[in-house]
Amino acid sequence: MLNIENLKVTxxxxxxLRGLSLSVxxxxxxxxxxxxxxxxxxxxxxxxxxxxxVVTDGTVRFKGADLLELEPEERAREGIFLGFQYPVEIPGxxxxxxxKAALNAKRExxxxxxxxxxxxxxxxxxxxxxxxxxxxxxxxxxxxxxxxGEKKRNEILQMAMLEPDLAILDETDSGLDIDAxxxxxxxxxxLRAPDRAIILVTHYQRLLDYIEPDYVHVxxxxxxxxxxxxxxxxxxxxxxxxxxxxAANA
Amino acid sequence: MSGAVSKIELAxxxxxxxxxxxxxxxxxxxxxxxxxxxxxxxxxxxxxxDLIDSxxxxxxxxxxxxxxxxxxxxxxxxxxxxxxxxxLLSSDEPAIDVPxxxxxxxxxxxxxxxRVIEDRLDQRPIGLLVIDSxxxxxxxxxxxxxxxxxxxxxxxxxxxxxxxxxxxxYSNSLIRLNLAADASVEYLxxxxxxxxxxxxxxxxxxxERGSRLTHGGIDLGGxxxxxxxxxxxxxxxxxxxxNGLYVAGTGQHIDNHTRVDHRVGPAVSDQEYRGILSGxxxxxxxxxxxxxxxxxxxxxxxANHNLLLSERSEIDAKPELEIYADEVKCAHxxxxxxxxxxxxxxxxxxGLDESRAKRxxxxxxxxxxxxxxxxxxxxxxxxxxxxxxxxxLGDAS
Ligand SMILES: Nc1ncnc2c1ncn2[C@@H]1O[C@H](COP(=O)(O)OP(=O)(O)O)[C@@H](O)[C@H]1O
Ligand SMILES: [Mg+2]
Numbered sequence: 112m113l114n115i116e117n118l119k120v121t122x123x124x125x126x127x128l129r130g131l132s133l134s135v136x137x138x139x140x141x142x143x144x145x146x147x148x149x150x151x152x153x154x155x156x157x158x159x160x161x162x163x164x165v166v167t168d169g170t171v172r173f174k175g176a177d178l179l180e181l182e183p184e185e186r187a188r189e190g191i192f193l194g195f196q197y198p199v200e201i202p203g204x205x206x207x208x209x210x211k212a213a214l215n216a217k218r219e220x221x222x223x224x225x226x227x228x229x230x231x232x233x234x235x236x237x238x239x240x241x242x243x244x245x246x247x248x249x250x251x252x253x254x255x256x257x258x259x260g261e262k263k264r265n266e267i268l269q270m271a272m273l274e275p276d277l278a279i280l281d282e283t284d285s286g287l288d289i290d291a292x293x294x295x296x297x298x299x300x301x302l303r304a305p306d307r308a309i310i311l312v313t314h315y316q317r318l319l320d321y322i323e324p325d326y327v328h329v330x331x332x333x334x335x336x337x338x339x340x341x342x343x344x345x346x347x348x349x350x351x352x353x354x355x356x357x358a359a360n361a
Numbered sequence: 362m363s364g365a366v367s368k369i370e371l372a373x374x375x376x377x378x379x380x381x382x383x384x385x386x387x388x389x390x391x392x393x394x395x396x397x398x399x400x401x402x403x404x405x406x407x408x409x410x411d412l413i414d415s416x417x418x419x420x421x422x423x424x425x426x427x428x429x430x431x432x433x434x435x436x437x438x439x440x441x442x443x444x445x446x447x448x449l450l451s452s453d454e455p456a457i458d459v460p461x462x463x464x465x466x467x468x469x470x471x472x473x474x475x476r477v478i479e480d481r482l483d484q485r486p487i488g489l490l491v492i493d494s495x496x497x498x499x500x501x502x503x504x505x506x507x508x509x510x511x512x513x514x515x516x517x518x519x520x521x522x523x524x525x526x527x528x529x530x531y532s533n534s535l536i537r538l539n540l541a542a543d544a545s546v547e548y549l550x551x552x553x554x555x556x557x558x559x560x561x562x563x564x565x566x567x568x569e570r571g572s573r574l575t576h577g578g579i580d581l582g583g584x585x586x587x588x589x590x591x592x593x594x595x596x597x598x599x600x601x602x603x604n605g606l607y608v609a610g611t612g613q614h615i616d617n618h619t620r621v622d623h624r625v626g627p628a629v630s631d632q633e634y635r636g637i638l639s640g641x642x643x644x645x646x647x648x649x650x651x652x653x654x655x656x657x658x659x660x661x662x663x664a665n666h667n668l669l670l671s672e673r674s675e676i677d678a679k680p681e682l683e684i685y686a687d688e689v690k691c692a693h694x695x696x697x698x699x700x701x702x703x704x705x706x707x708x709x710x711x712g713l714d715e716s717r718a719k720r721x722x723x724x725x726x727x728x729x730x731x732x733x734x735x736x737x738x739x740x741x742x743x744x745x746x747x748x749x750x751x752x753x754l755g756d757a758s
Pocket of ligand 2: 151152153196281282
C-alpha cells in the first residue's frame with residue numbers, strides 16, 4: 112500500500128530524513144517509535160503533503176502511484192488520513208460541517224452522491240458513542256476549547272467517519288488518560304481490516320498494550336535504525352533509545 | 362434650517378484630514394454631495410417600497426421606517442408597540458458639540474424619540490430601518506433618533522441601513538441611546554448600503570448604574586463609511602460589550618472609531634472588531650478608552666483583527682488607552698494578517714481543496730462576530746449577506 116524508498120527530506124537548512132525506507136502492506140499495523148526530534152512528525156507530514164518539507168531524494172508510492180505528485184487534499188481523498196499530533200483549533204468552523212465536508216469531498220472523488228443529512232448524523236452519533244464523545248461536540252468549533260484528550264478523540268472520530276485506507280496517527284496517545292487511551296485504541300482497532308493499513312507514531316510503548324502492531328520500527332537520525340515485531344517495543348522500553356543508536360552506529 | 366447657509370459655510374462644518382480623529386478619512390465626497398444637495402435642498406425621494414418590504418419580510422420587528430431622514434408612517438409597524446412610546450423629536454433639542462452631529466442638528470427635518478418603559482427583551486425587536494434613496498439629484502439626509510430607557514426597562518434594537526438610486530447619496534445619522542439604572546439593550550447595527558453611497562453615523566450611548574449594552578455592528582456596504590460609537594459609563598456596574606465586522610472591497614473605505622469614557626467604576630467595556638479587506642480597499646479602526654480619575658475597578662478590553670486578502674488593501678488600526686484611575690484591568694491587541702497556514706493545511710488534509718479551505722476560513726473569521734451579535738433572528742440573513750459579499754469580492758483570492 113505504501114512504499115517509501117531512500118526518502119531524504121529537508122526543512123530550512125537541516126536534513127531531517129536521511130534515506131528512510133519503509134514498506135507497509137494492506138492489513139498491517141506498523142508502529143514507528145523514536146526519541147523526540149527524530150523526525151517522526153516530519154515523516155507523517157511528508158506523507159500528508161505538507162509544503163514546508165522539501166523532498167530532496169527518494170520516492171513515496173501509495174497504491175502504486177507517485178504520492179509526491181498529489182496535493183494534500185488529493186491524498187486525503189485517495190484514502191490517506193493524518194491524525195495530527197497537535198490538532199488545530201478552528202473557531203467559527205463547525206465540527207459537523209468539517210466532518211460532512213470531508214466525507215463528501217471523498218465521496219465525490221469516488222463518484223458517490225453526497226451523504227444524506229440524516230444518515231450523516233446517525234453515523235456521527237454512532238461513532239461518537241464508541242469514542243465516548245458527547246454529541247454536543249458536533250456543534251462546536253473544530254477543536255475550539257477542546258482539552259488535549261478531546262482533540263485526540265476528535266481526530267479519531269474524523270478517521271472513523273472517513274474510513275481511510277492508510278491512517279497515520281501521530282502521537283495520538285500522548286496526553287491521554289487511561290480511559291481516553293482505551294477509547295482511542297478501540298476506535299483504531301475497529302478500523303483494522305485486511306484492506307487497510309495503520310501507522311502509529313508514538314514514543315511510548317503504552318499505546319501498544321492496546322493496539323498490537325505487526326511491526327515496530329525505530330527512527331533514529333533520519334533513518335529506520337531497527338525493525339522488529341512488538342517485542343522490540345518492550346525491549347526499547349527496557350533499554351532506552353540510546354541502545355538503538357549505539358547498535359546502529361556499531 | 363438650510364436656507365441661509367452658503368456652500369462654503371456648509372463645507373466648513375465638516376471635519377478635515379487635519380483633525381486627529383479624521384486623518385484617515387477624507388470627507389471631500391460627502392461635502393461635494395452636500396453642496397450639490399443645497400441647490401435642490403429636497404429629500405423628497407420616493408421610498409423604495411420593494412426594499413422596505415423585503416427587509417420587513419426578513420425579520421419580524423416593530424419597524425420604524427426613516428426614509429431620507431423622515432419618518433415614513435405608512436410603512437412603520439412599530440408606532441403602537443407595547444412597552445414603548447414613539448413620538449416626534451422636538452426641533453429645539455440641545456446640540457451635541459461634535460462635528461457632523463452639529464451638521465445633523467442643523468439640517469435634520471425629522472427626528473424620532475423612543476421611550477422604552479418596560480422590560481421587553483423577550484418580545485420582537487424594535488427596528489429602525491434607515492432607508493435612503495437618490496434619484497435625479499444627489500441627496501444628503503440626516504436620520505435622527507433619541508432612545509431613552511427607563512429604570513429596569515429593556516429592549517432589543519435593529520438599526521438597519523440600506524439605500525438605493527443611481528445618484529449619489531450621503532447619510533449622516535445621529536442616534537442617542539440613554540440607559541437609566543439597570544436598563545438593558547441589545548443592539549444590532551447592520552449597514553448594507555449601495556456601494557456608491559456614503560455614510561457617517563454616530564451612536565452616543567450613556568450608561569447609568571447597573572445598565573447593560575450589547576452591541577454588534579456590521580458594515581458591508583457604502584463607498585465611504587464612518588461609524589462613531591461613543592459610550593459614556595456614568596454609573597457603576599455598567600457593562601458595555603460591542604463587537605464589529607467590516608468587509609470591504611475595491612473602492613470601499615470603512616472607518617470605525619469607538620470611544621469609551623469610564624467615568625466611574627467598577628464597570629466593564631469589552632470590544633472586538635474584525636475586518637476582511639480585499640482588492641484595493643481601506644479600513645480604519647481606532648478604539649479609544651479613557652479611564653477617568655476615580656473610575657477604579659474598570660475593566661476595558663479592546664481587540665481588532667484584520668484579514669488582508671490582497672496586497673493592495675490597507676488597514677490603520679490603533680488602540681488608545683488613557684488611564685487616570687487605580688486598580689484597572691485594561692488590555693488591547695491588534696492583528697493584521699493572512700489566513701492561518703496551519704488551519705489551511707489541516708482542512709486540506711481532510712480533503713477540502715485549497716480554495717474551498719480558504720473560503721471556509723475566511724467565513725469562519727467573520728462568523729465569529731456574526732454569531733456573537735445580538736438579535737439572533739437576523740444572524741442567518743446577515744450570514745447570507747456576508748457570504749454574498751465575499752463571493753462578489755472573489756473570496757480569498
Ligand atoms: N517547521 C520546522 N522548521 C524547522 N525545523 C523543524 C520544523 N519542524 C521540525 N523541525 C525539526 O526537525 C526535527 C524533527 O522534528 P519532528 O519531525 O517534529 O520530530 P518528532 O516528531 O520525532 O519529535 C527536529 O529537530 C525539529 O526541530
Ligand atoms: Mg512529533
